[in-house]
Amino acid sequence: MTTPIAHLVAAGDSISGGRPGARSESVEEYVNRLKNLERIASEKKGVKESYAIQAGREIRIVVDPKQLDDQQNQKLAEQVKDQIEDELTYPGKIKVTSIRDFKQLRMSELKKKKKLKKSRSGRLITGLIQKLRLYFQMMEIVTSFFGYFFKLELTSVTFKNMIDTIKVYTCKFKRETEMGT
Template structure:
């Protein structure tokens, strides 16, 4: 192997991860998006007040479609849209 050959791959990998996250965060109601499992999965956290359950399902499909049309990638990428509400109280 030539010196520096893996460095280019690492740069491409980091750029691809960033691109995956940027595609997901381009949608309305998205708080954060994380590319995990070496880019095989994207977890998208949405605002529960602005995205209902049916919209979350549609958003997952839309994000997957946009990834298919705009990016080159090996294998499949799982798009996981997470919508959760947390209620925390303390008993004293």
């Protein structure tokens, strides 16, 4: 202790610590205070659960949203605060938190759209294109396999170009058949 302020702080600390219950609280008193806080809150109408937390410096009250609306929830917190002030002795402040959680859950389904019916020629062309795609995919696999062994320079781009060309011709064929009918 080198400064006069340090001596004053030490004197004030020893005077404050000399009060009964200033430094420590018995476990029994602590547990009773927590139980009393929870009891006060639980006695109220519409309360589902109550928890004394932070060493009894806060109480959280969970209310039933079907029994209490927002205004009643606010009044409940005020009533609990008043009852705590009247009935309990406690050091410092006690925070009262009232929670009203109302959840709604709805699921929506995407309705299936009706498929448009294709004409007979359209179905034939679509089927042809699908078969040609499979054919060219198989050809691509075979040629890439043999190309590996024979060091051929075949790329998938050539096959894609062939498929695009077939698509163009099938579209022309489709237009000509629709005009003719």
